[in-house]
Amino acid sequence: MKTVTLIGSGFSSLSAACYMAKNGYKVTLFEKNETIGGRARQFTEEGFTFDMGPTFYWMPDLIERFFNDFGKTSADYYELIRLDPGYKIYFSEKEALSVSADLTEIYAMFDSLEPGSSRFLRSFLQDAEFNYRVAVDKVLYKPANSFSELIMPDTVKRLSQFFTTISARVKQHIKHPYLRQLLEFPVIFLGAKPSNTPLFYCLMNYADMVLGTWHIKGGMFRLADAMKQVAESLGVEIVTQSPVDKIVVEKDKATGVVVKDTFHATDLIISGADYHHTEYLLDESFRNYSETYWQKRVMAPSALLYYVGFDRKIDQVAHHTLFFDTDFTLHAENIYDRPGWPDKPLFYTSFPSITDPQLAPEGKETGIFLIPIAPGITDSEEIRSFYFNQLIDRMENITGQSLKKDVLFYKSYAGADFMRDYNAYKGNAYGLANTLLQTAFLKPSVHNKQVKNLFYTGQLTVPGPGVPPAIISGKIAAGEASKYFNK
Numbered sequence: 001m002k003t004v005t006l007i008g009s010g011f012s013s014l015s016a017a018c019y020m021a022k023n024g025y026k027v028t029l030f031e032k033n034e035t036i037g038g039r040a041r042q043f044t045e046e047g048f049t050f051d052m053g054p055t056f057y058w059m060p061d062l063i064e065r066f067f068n069d070f071g072k073t074s075a076d077y078y079e080l081i082r083l084d085p086g087y088k089i090y091f092s093e094k095e096a097l098s099v100s101a102d103l104t105e106i107y108a109m110f111d112s113l114e115p116g117s118s119r120f121l122r123s124f125l126q127d128a129e130f131n132y133r134v135a136v137d138k139v140l141y142k143p144a145n146s147f148s149e150l151i152m153p154d155t156v157k158r159l160s161q162f163f164t165t166i167s168a169r170v171k172q173h174i175k176h177p178y179l180r181q182l183l184e185f186p187v188i189f190l191g192a193k194p195s196n197t198p199l200f201y202c203l204m205n206y207a208d209m210v211l212g213t214w215h216i217k218g219g220m221f222r223l224a225d226a227m228k229q230v231a232e233s234l235g236v237e238i239v240t241q242s243p244v245d246k247i248v249v250e251k252d253k254a255t256g257v258v259v260k261d262t263f264h265a266t267d268l269i270i271s272g273a274d275y276h277h278t279e280y281l282l283d284e285s286f287r288n289y290s291e292t293y294w295q296k297r298v299m300a301p302s303a304l305l306y307y308v309g310f311d312r313k314i315d316q317v318a319h320h321t322l323f324f325d326t327d328f329t330l331h332a333e334n335i336y337d338r339p340g341w342p343d344k345p346l347f348y349t350s351f352p353s354i355t356d357p358q359l360a361p362e363g364k365e366t367g368i369f370l371i372p373i374a375p376g377i378t379d380s381e382e383i384r385s386f387y388f389n390q391l392i393d394r395m396e397n398i399t400g401q402s403l404k405k406d407v408l409f410y411k412s413y414a415g416a417d418f419m420r421d422y423n424a425y426k427g428n429a430y431g432l433a434n435t436l437l438q439t440a441f442l443k444p445s446v447h448n449k450q451v452k453n454l455f456y457t458g459q460l461t462v463p464g465p466g467v468p469p470a471i472i473s474g475k476i477a478a479g480e481a482s483k484y485f486n487k
């Protein structure tokens with residue numbers, strides 16, 4: 001039986017491991033950390049449970065496809081709850097919009113703020129649905145080996161959407177600043193500014209307003225755990241606390257990996273560790289890309305996160321609450337154009353124990369705070385504590401309640417932690433930004449060009465950042481790897 005080695009245990013690696021095992025190979029997966037899940041790890045402290053990374057469960061249909069490929073459904077492993085509202089955005093003290101799970105309520109909200117604007121929203125969402133279908137059925141699952149993969153009547157018809165941006169389209173039709181921000185928000189998940197994100201990605205608005213925001217009872221980590229169960233049921237051996245230190249190559253083939261000074265022979269390797277790090281497991285001559293190439297990439301933001309235990313339930317917030325009480329243009333400049341610490345960043349909060357009381361002790365609240373920041377900027381305990389105080393102050397003012405005295409504890413997590421824990425290039429949180437020049441075949445390749453049996457998966461290759469794309473990326477890499485074996 002041919003053997004396959006997986007590096008990492010994020011969603012992409014777990015996915016690739018499952019598909020390779022299903023295809024009949026003997027799969028061993030090495031993970032450097034104590035627990036699986038990569039950026040989606042979870043920890044519990046004083047009875048509070050924190051998802052360390054992703055919290056928005058979007059595009060449930062794509063995640064379902066994964067389970068269906070193995071004769072399962074997500075319901076075999078966990079319970080999904082649709083959030084209503086999906087999220088709430090504060091724009092100023094006491095001025096907020098909530099995105100209902102009911103589309104008719106969203107249309108009514110648009111018309112109440114800007115009469116007639118729901119007409120635009122309807123056609124925008126129709127377009128977004130079309131793009132979503134094209135992306136899912138014809139683009140996302142392709143390995144992006146060449147430009148020609150993208151050429152088909154549906155994409156040619158939409159070519160102009162790659163040369164105009166989400167911002168441009170929204171600004172043309174919507175005047176109200178809050179509605180504009182609401183429509184621009186979903187593409188922030190893709191890691192680039194809305195003014196730099198091709199209009200084609202308005203498919204994210206369909207995901208947001210139509211497919212909805214979901215929560216897994218027990219937290220996002222349950223998805224990683226479910227995928228682990230699928231993998232183990234197929235015979236995948238998962239070895240944690242085992243960093244791969246080297247990929248050994250002879251001529252044009254990888255012969256194995258070195259883990260804790262021990263050589264493990266293998267017939268094929270798929271790495272879901274950060275792409276840049278995987279390259280450094282190879283001798284320089286076998287790397288796909290030079291350091292200059294990486295320096296020229298537009299990385300998606302890193303993040304400064306706080307995991308907070310509150311001594312009481314929090315008022316005036318939804319499960320997901322965004323604080324857009326500040327100018328994102330200035331903040332975005334500090335992420336993309338002049339990397340540095342923003343004066344007054346927008347921030348995101350999640351209080352999963354509102355929906356899922358088991359995630360906090362009775363009568364208390366689990367809080368996760370996130371500020372998107374430029375990758376690679378220096379940070380310190382002083383900076384982290386400065387922003388924590390600022391965030392709590394702003395949240396107190398905006399939601400009209402005192403909070404500081406109810407903070408039982410908080411832990412911070414930022415760029416240097418991403419580097420230490422995940423070998424993340426420049427401490428990135430979400431991989432590469434989905435700009436036009438970093439889309440599809442312009443992303444780092446799934447194949448190593450010289451080492452024929454080495455493949456890359458994960459958020460830095462196709463299709464890109466996010467939980468569903470990472471899972472799809474695993475399927476793509478497994479497909480290409482299986483083709484190599486079947487040649």
Ligand SMILES: Cc1cc2nc3c(=O)[nH]c(=O)nc-3n(C[C@H](O)[C@H](O)[C@H](O)COP(=O)(O)OP(=O)(O)OC[C@H]3O[C@@H](n4cnc5c(N)ncnc54)[C@H](O)[C@@H]3O)c2cc1C
Binds near residue numbers: 036052423430459
């Ligand atoms: C703070 C944050 C919030 C996010 N929010 C959302 C969200 O709400 N919704 C959403 O859809 N997406 C979200 N994302 C994005 C999503 O989490 C990622 O795109 C996805 O989890 C990436 O999976 P991956 O498999 O590519 O990489 P990772 O999860 O990083 O997995 C890589 C694995 O490789 C391991 N590794 C590294 N080097 C080695 C080595 N040498 N040997 C062995 N193992 C190694 C790492 O430890 C890690 O486990 C968020 C990400 C972050 C960080």
